[in-house]
Amino acid sequence: MQFEVWAPKAEDRVVLRLDGEDLPMRRDVSRDGWWTVDARARPGSRYGFSLDGGPVLPDPRSRRQPDGPDGPSAVVGPETYERRVAWPGRALPGAVLYELHVGTYTREGTLDAAARQLPELVELGVTHVELMPLCPFPGRHGWGYEGVSLWAVHEPYGGPEALSRFVDAAHGLGLGVVLDVVHNHLGPSGNHLPAFGPYFTDTHHTPWGAAVNLDAPGSDEVRAFLLGSALGWLRDFGLDGLRLDAVHALADTRALTFLEELSAEVDLLGAETGRPLFLIAESDLCDPRTTSPRTAGGIGLHAQWNDDFHHALHTALTGESQGYYADFAQAPLAALAKTLTRVFFHDGTYSTFRGRTHGRPVDRARTPAHRFLGYAQTHDQIGNRAQGDRLSATLSPGLLACAAALVLTGPHTPMLFMGEEWGAGTPWQFFTDHTDPELAEAVRRGRRREFAAHGWAEEDIPDPQDPATRDRSCLDRSEREREPHGRLLAWYRTLIALRSAEPDLSDPDLGAVTVAHDESERWLAFRRGDVFVAVNLSDGPRDIPLGSGGPRRVLASWDEVAVPGSGGVLRLPAESAAVLTEL
Template sequence: MNTPSQYDCPVLTNQILATDLDGTLIPLSDNPQNTADLPQLAAQLQSHHVTLIFITGRHFASAQSAIKQHQLPQPDWLICDVGTSIFHRQPDGALQTVDAYADHLGEIVAKMPIDELKQHLSTIDGLRLQESEKQGPFKLSYYADAAQLDPLVEQIRKQLSQTAAPYSIIHSVDPFNGDGLIDLLPSGVSKAHALAWWVEQNDLHQDAIVFAGDSGNDLAALTAGYRAIVVGNADRAVAQQAYAAHRAAGWENRLYLATHPATSGVREGCRWFGLVDREEALPQKLGATPIGDQSTHFRVWAPDRSRVEVEVDNGQTTITHALQLDETGYFTGIVPEAAANARYQYRLDGGSVRPDPASRYQPEGVHGPSQIINPRAFPWTDQNWPGVDKRDLVIYELHIGAFTQAGDFQAATAQLPELSALGVTAVEVMPVAQTPGQWNWGYDGVNLFAVRNTYGAPDDFKHFIDACHAAGMAVILDVVYNHVGPEGNYLTEFGPYASTKHHTPWGDAFNYDEPGSGPVRQFVIDNALFWLQEYHLDGLRLDAAHFIKDDSRPAIVDELRRDVSRFAETVNRTIHLIAETNVFDQESLNDQVDRLAFDGVWCDCLMHAIYAHALPDLRIAHREYLAGDLAEALQHGFVYFGRDEKRIEASQRQDLSRNAQGKSYIESFIIGLQTHDSVGNHPQGQRIHQLTSKAFQKAAAALTLLYPGIPIIFMGEEFAIDAPFPFFVDFEDATLKQAVDSGRAREFPQHVWGDFLLPSQSDTFYQAKHDVPDRRDEEMFAWYRDLIALRKQGLADGWLSADRMTAGYDPQADIFFLRFRQDSATEIIVQTRLTGPSKSPGEAVTIPTEGTVLLSSAELPQTDDKNITLHPNQVVISKN
């Protein structure tokens, strides 16, 4: 590899790569791609006349050996001995010490040369001098037992302090042999210090340098203001610290987090910063995709337009670039002056300017410009996250805006320890796609790839997800593919995104089945995969799946299931695809030709049956539920069936269970005591304990949390908070505001709406904030925590399953029950009495128990050895 041309006298160029060796430029021993990439990287660095600096903790001889052993390109400069020596390559290829740097270090340690320091430290037992070749005129190195490393370092620090020695200490454990390593260096000197001195001596600007590293020893250089590459094998803490430092300093586009390890990651970063050739293949993603630190590829589908230009505001000037139209209606192009975080818009046929249909961020809302987002900028730490199996899901549904007083991703992240303590294993986030106005439930999204600007930036949502994974919780996102919101929806100005034959009550239906609709279908599928891939989500919930209208075959929902399933096979975490069907739709859970089953469906029958039992006059669903439905719902999991939401008789439910070969389908039902719909559809957004009592909530919660479906808890339920959750929405269009306010009143005419807060009023949103400490019932929290813990124990022991359950109602004792067969002699029995405010509470009843009471929602008066008293709105769980 060492060709004669490499020994010409080095000339400093304006493109400089400074790289660590071990773990960075040197190929990893078990990575053949690294080995293959090294000669290609070396050749391209040479052809692009890139000045090459090696910066290593190795001593000079070791660095030379590594260059020869791994056939590294010859560096123009070599910084070694942990930054205490600098060498410059001469025309004959030899590396010569830079005397000026030695003089610089000599000035630092003038009052105590290295030999004098050695004498001071000779009194410390346990220090062993390293080999002579590892010492230097400005570096003193010792071995130590790893177990004694920290105490010895502390002794050295005291000695340095007592003698005012101008030295600093670094220490580590050798990962190969376990030896403790201690280096004494001139005060403030490091690899980063040496590089900074070299930059200053050569009168260079920081932007001329690209530094690549992998470890904590490289962190100072990675955060010194140079353009920086963190290779993919770096400890995630290093990536996070580098990211945080760049963000705090306000540096944009100076940090590249490589996906590939070591050599391949260096090559990847060099491509990004333009030091070597970039990949020839252009991204096929919709929207703005950065392909380098200063250039972006744009792609938009606009078959109804003859000309599309992208206008990029880079903070100082606006650049207009014409995109090229292909035969399929896509406009594409690369803009060299467009860097990540710049804002842009599309000008259509020389007229109106519009945000990108696939915008990743709308910092000024739905009518403003889009922002270029670098999808690789976030330092994920969840590489080993396995996800959560379906059987282990305990879902907590939340709305980012109402979950905390601040109403953003950062504040939500701070609340995660509390959810973890509750026993939650998955967080389901109501839609975060960009909607108009200042507040919204989320179902009026018009920029489906962009997180809502009031919640934070894309990286803030990623941080929330990463933190959830670190806490052992999956994250499921609610997505809306049945319609697009009414304000800020500019899709139809680009192409035939909207259906001309299907309609929804909420906005334009997507065009999934008319001629030329293929790109619309791909748009939606790309969106689903985008959330899963770029945001590391663990699943999606398809809102109102029965309203995703498509007469073609395979239908868009089937294609979506297929592609999500294919994606799931490529990752090492469990992916869940959930449909909101509201009732039991058996087809959604069955694998068929050209379609795959959903992992779960929202089935609200049990929840509404509980409401109907307690509050027979309340109507919060379009389906009718009767007071007597609860027993059937407990036994079979549903009351209504199929896409047409047909109410079926008990005998038909029995037949369906037999045809399904048991009741295992129940384990795919998402079942809650409350959801955003059940609370929000009440005129005042009241919660179940406000409509009944806290005792009723406790008793009813046992039926849902210990049911063999997948439990879901709506935010605040665990504390029985009094904050309402009414429907709220904001539009900038006054006509839309008025239409929604009046339409909401018509939606549930059976209620007396009176002077209730209207959806568009600010108080409607701000009263929904749920994290108010004095509204919290800690006793309710403890009850939910205990129920969830018992549920997990039941899953571990095997008794909490649909096939081991019998359920029903004892009219004589007025008790609803769930019985789980643990083995031939043991049962777990949930017995509850539910009495709503419209009913007489009745008398306490005596129930037999010959086993152990596991949980009770109220104090248990014992009548004798074999009987206990069960009061109205009380539940007892026992093991008999």
């Protein structure tokens, strides 16, 4: 087989060390900076590259790192990627996503263990599992956002074979699989890319240091590296989509941006495979051009997370007003109503948190609602709190039911965070397993310093390096057999089934959504076609006007409600929600 590596920083020689044998590599005269050699190898063969007599480093395009990101790479055979399940794909319109962290979804913390639990997600009614990052990172447990070896799968999760088994299991049950990938930074621990070439540039700086090189000299090969990694997940493992972490942090001044190039390549691969592949961005820009088609001057990503909806909902539910919640706290129900109809709260408005205007309006006439994901909780919004507390730690079951109704019947593509569906009592905290003692201590001190500035006592901040922090974050499925968890789980199942059964709840027309609310009475209601959804966030019953229309029937309600007639009002109990439709 042929081994190759892009190593323009090598001046004189590159050596392949394969199963203990050193093999000199030759320059590829047709490709600047590339070195190649033909050698006999088998699946499992260990190898790495030495540049100019330096230490043996893992392959930047390694498909497997059996001993972690600092160890040798391993050859992966084609049988790893063989599909055992015929799968036509599952498109994003009409989807309900479920964000899942492999390391805490089960106590075992492996892909195989997670695959055994997939039938419960089918019963819940979700359509796609969104896996948090899988690339290798130091130690055993972590969130995955400090991964390196962007073509490989974290070995403690089971490696590439386990991912193939997981995808087959999901597809066999009718579930799509989405993977969270990180292109905006790597490492720092275990990141050997700078030794090979200009993967990073000081032309731009990010919160993680030097930026990934997307536009400086050498960036053609860096972009090809990232594109190859992204397409490999979709092509080789058969995944259905990718979630792109923090695309606003990708510094890129080229006329054809990396994200546009990635979008075009994914669309091409989808056409070639006959599967509806898609990209979902995490973006802080509130810019509809992120998801606008390339033919209309947009970037062409297929969807994006909408944090504005989350922030408005969170503020309405909790009353919190610190940090970025300050922008939404003055009139949270009005902010929520705006995000339900116009997507972004900040669409050219002033942001007190940022100290400037922010965002751009969405063209509702041309933009389908499914391009924006709506959610009440995510790994970020839980795990970046000081104690990793979920909404269930402070809210009543009734308010959790209201949040579910707004997410699962609203116009956005809904996304749930694992355990949310039964109001999991376990936190989801920030945890790491850095093998570098200095880095581990720096992360520990940084976490304490960050929250001490907000009034938290040092002893109240979980130690990220303590294994107990990860253990506390593992789901406890036995909760589902107890109340109020079982009732909440049944409510989520009901709402997801309604979303599938009622065509109005899949209508992509943002302009067809109408919302009414009363800030002081703390109720909000919206209509989508013949479906009417109402939530009462107050601690007492409320009369909610139904507007015009014929007799109604109740499709679902958290607490018992009377069937209202034509016009009139809906008497909704405290901290409750109801979904109705016209006869």
